[in-house]
Amino acid sequence: MTKARVTVIDIAKAAGVSKSTVSLVLQGSSLVNEATRAKVNAVMRELGYVYNRGAANLRQAGAKSRIVGVVVNDLTNSFFAELAVGVDTVVQSAGFVQFLSNTGESIDRQREVVASMREHGISGLIVSPARATDAADFKPLVAAGIPVVVVVRNLPGAKVSSIVSDNRAGMVSAVKHLAGLGHKRIAFLGGFPDTAVFDDRLAGYRNGVDAAGLDYHEGFVISSAPSRAGGVEAIGKAIALGRRPTAAVCFNDAVAFGVCDGLRARRLEPGTDFAVVGFDDVIEAQAAVPALTTVSVDPQGIGRRGAQMLLKQINAGKAEAETVTTAVRLVVRESCGAGKSVTSKQDAV
Amino acid sequence: MTKARVTVIDIAKAAGVSKSTVSLVLQGSSLVNEATRAKVNAVMRELGYVYNRGAANLRQAGAKSRIVGVVVNDLTNSFFAELAVGVDTVVQSAGFVQFLSNTGESIDRQREVVASMREHGISGLIVSPARATDAADFKPLVAAGIPVVVVVRNLPGAKVSSIVSDNRAGMVSAVKHLAGLGHKRIAFLGGFPDTAVFDDRLAGYRNGVDAAGLDYHEGFVISSAPSRAGGVEAIGKAIALGRRPTAAVCFNDAVAFGVCDGLRARRLEPGTDFAVVGFDDVIEAQAAVPALTTVSVDPQGIGRRGAQMLLKQINAGKAEAETVTTAVRLVVRESCGAGKSVTSKQDAV
DNA sequence: TGACATAATTGGAACGTTCCAAATATCTAA
DNA sequence: TTAGATATTTGGAACGTTCCAATTATGTCA
Numbered sequence A, B: 001m002t003k004a005r006v007t008v009i010d011i012a013k014a015a016g017v018s019k020s021t022v023s024l025v026l027q028g029s030s031l032v033n034e035a036t037r038a039k040v041n042a043v044m045r046e047l048g049y050v051y052n053r054g055a056a057n058l059r060q061a062g063a064k065s066r067i068v069g070v071v072v073n074d075l076t077n078s079f080f081a082e083l084a085v086g087v088d089t090v091v092q093s094a095g096f097v098q099f100l101s102n103t104g105e106s107i108d109r110q111r112e113v114v115a116s117m118r119e120h121g122i123s124g125l126i127v128s129p130a131r132a133t134d135a136a137d138f139k140p141l142v143a144a145g146i147p148v149v150v151v152v153r154n155l156p157g158a159k160v161s162s163i164v165s166d167n168r169a170g171m172v173s174a175v176k177h178l179a180g181l182g183h184k185r186i187a188f189l190g191g192f193p194d195t196a197v198f199d200d201r202l203a204g205y206r207n208g209v210d211a212a213g214l215d216y217h218e219g220f221v222i223s224s225a226p227s228r229a230g231g232v233e234a235i236g237k238a239i240a241l242g243r244r245p246t247a248a249v250c251f252n253d254a255v256a257f258g259v260c261d262g263l264r265a266r267r268l269e270p271g272t273d274f275a276v277v278g279f280d281d282v283i284e285a286q287a288a289v290p291a292l293t294t295v296s297v298d299p300q301g302i303g304r305r306g307a308q309m310l311l312k313q314i315n316a317g318k319a320e321a322e323t324v325t326t327a328v329r330l331v332v333r334e335s336c337g338a339g340k341s342v343t344s345k346q347d348a349v
Numbered sequence C: 001t002g003a004c005a006t007a008a009t010t011g012g013a014a015c016g017t018t019c020c021a022a023a024t025a026t027c028t029a030a
Numbered sequence D: 001t002t003a004g005a006t007a008t009t010t011g012g013a014a015c016g017t018t019c020c021a022a023t024t025a026t027g028t029c030a
Helices: A008-015 A019-026 A034-047 A053-059 A078-093 A107-119 A135-143 A167-180 A196-211 A228-240 A253-265 A299-316 B008-015 B019-026 B034-047 B053-059 B078-093 B107-119 B135-143 B167-180 B196-211 B228-239 B253-265 B299-316
Strands: A067-072 A097-102 A124-127 A148-151 A161-165 A186-189 A247-250 A275-280 A293-296 A323-326 A329-331 B067-072 B097-102 B124-127 B148-151 B161-165 B186-189 B247-250 B275-280 B293-296 B323-326 B329-331
Touching: A008 A019, A008 A034, A019 A034, A053 B053, A067 A078, A067 A107, A067 A299, A078 A097, A078 A299, A078 B078, A078 B097, A078 B107, A097 A107, A097 B078, A097 B107, A107 A124, A107 A135, A107 B078, A107 B097, A124 A135, A124 A299, A135 A148, A148 A299, A161 A167, A161 A299, A167 A186, A167 A196, A167 A247, A167 A275, A167 A293, A167 A329, A186 A196, A186 A228, A228 A247, A228 A253, A247 A253, A253 A275, A299 A323, B008 B019, B008 B034, B019 B034, B067 B078, B067 B107, B067 B299, B078 B097, B078 B299, B097 B107, B107 B124, B107 B135, B124 B135, B124 B299, B135 B148, B148 B299, B161 B167, B161 B299, B167 B186, B167 B196, B167 B247, B167 B275, B167 B293, B167 B329, B186 B196, B186 B228, B228 B247, B228 B253, B247 B253, B253 B275, B299 B323
Parallel strands: A067 A097, A067 A124, A097 B097, A124 A148, A148 A161, A161 A323, A186 A247, A247 A275, A275 A293, B067 B097, B067 B124, B124 B148, B148 B161, B161 B323, B186 B247, B247 B275, B275 B293
Antiparallel strands: A293 A329, B293 B329
């Protein structure tokens, strides 16, 4: 019902002190007498005071807004939702709040939300960039002293910190596992070739093929949209090949699910007639039938790690661009044809 | 590289006008001459000016921060992630940004994040409250003139707007469908009885049972955690009953998946030996085997609708508490034993 | 008691914007 | 040419906080 805002001045008047003292209390300064502190706090509760952070960071010019921006390219994908949760937990417990925006892979939208966040005075930004993001897009931010951490997809050329999972090592272990099961013809299915993640995973595939002493066939690399539909399409092409593969590592789990669909449509049972391995370990992977053998990347962990890195840089005041690749591990389930519920841990290099 | 912030005053000096004029340009006022506007805009671009919204809303006291707070109880649940995306799309295109926080069903955390959001001066709040949230918790907000929209779970007694799906009608149609397939003994499985959503869905179940001319057995209502594990537990109890049910409507899809697991563990095939219907229509529902018959509630739609309602109230300046229940429809797939991929639409009352 | 250190408090000025009332420039018609 | 209108521009004074330098209260020692 009270129309006007309660300000420090109101508190000061009611408590019989000066606004400066109230401010000191607000900041938990040790300068203020215990009795006055108690008094002031009591009055604040009584009048229903709410701190105006906007006014505060107007004064303390620097990056003290206690807001971190989080931008993800596809929140409907549970991988990124988990990532956001990971960020949120550490950000929250550090007393920050997060601006979360979804770009849906639109670079324009990404530009807009980043601009908006900047106007709101974020102290730092965590971003999983939309496809084909220009590395220069974040230049102004870092120039203004706002730390930026890029996650999941790295941005070659941008001088910012980044955290990506060890895509290469993950694929190596996936291929090795299949080779260990006796497969000689292993395909790489799905994904758009214009992304850094694709390059890494493909490189891992090639390494794995070499390491297993198998021949590398260019025809076994079949790209497609990184989606379920893309997986269906890719397996269709793979099966049409003369010497068809007997197993596949997939760009990600969505593709792997599509591959399973496509196999069944051709009366082939994934896991029995054809081995399938995914990448990401989304929640659905273990509930699916057959349960998906996949490379687990722990998106929440990446989110937490990214948030920690960002907070460190915010507190340090200066942003050393550092790059971290997080370990992944192969989770063996059923779709690769190995025994049920055997889990092999394999740390990445 | 430039150390100091660029302000309107810098722009004014460089453009040879007064700060007031620059401010006018910023607000797109029609008072300012076209030539000066162009000049000012050019200088702003040149100097890399970024608007300081914090300073702005300090002056224009009201709720013009263009921030909406979004609080959800479980972002790892794709239902709520979708909801957040729905909110984000309309909020973004209205030129607002969203603060998104996850409470993980913790009331303390919820209190914290709401307080923090308030300090940051949100213009409105959309919340899917944590379990056992006190309706009075949002009193201060509305008293301060900040519109609040509660979604998904309603908060009886709180004088705020709310959007919930038509839980009752959804359950009625689910039960009717099962009865139409010839089932006489239909159970209601899963969910915690202390929530309004549970009450609504249970009421719908009873209505449906009555409408189908069946007898209502108290023993057929078996509550449990609203999770996969809870579903396993509930179906176990149901099967142990003397006259066991032949079909079940479940509190939500997670429970339904658990029920399917539990059935298989007892060598019963869901869809063939026992009919299962879920609620929510999460993404996994159509990919599962058997595909889940369920009541679809379109979380993105709820998010969009909630955001629209909130923005309307923000713009109106005054918040009429209004309550909306959104229509749901039964999506018939395989787990109920009916034919494959037949979709019956049924609008809610 | 005086002198000095220490503890606690305090009034402006500043942060970057918007608003207001008032000033100036430009146009129109007599 | 001038009065009155209209179109544009403009200096302060806010907004709610923090910071600084300065002030006042309190304690200690000889």
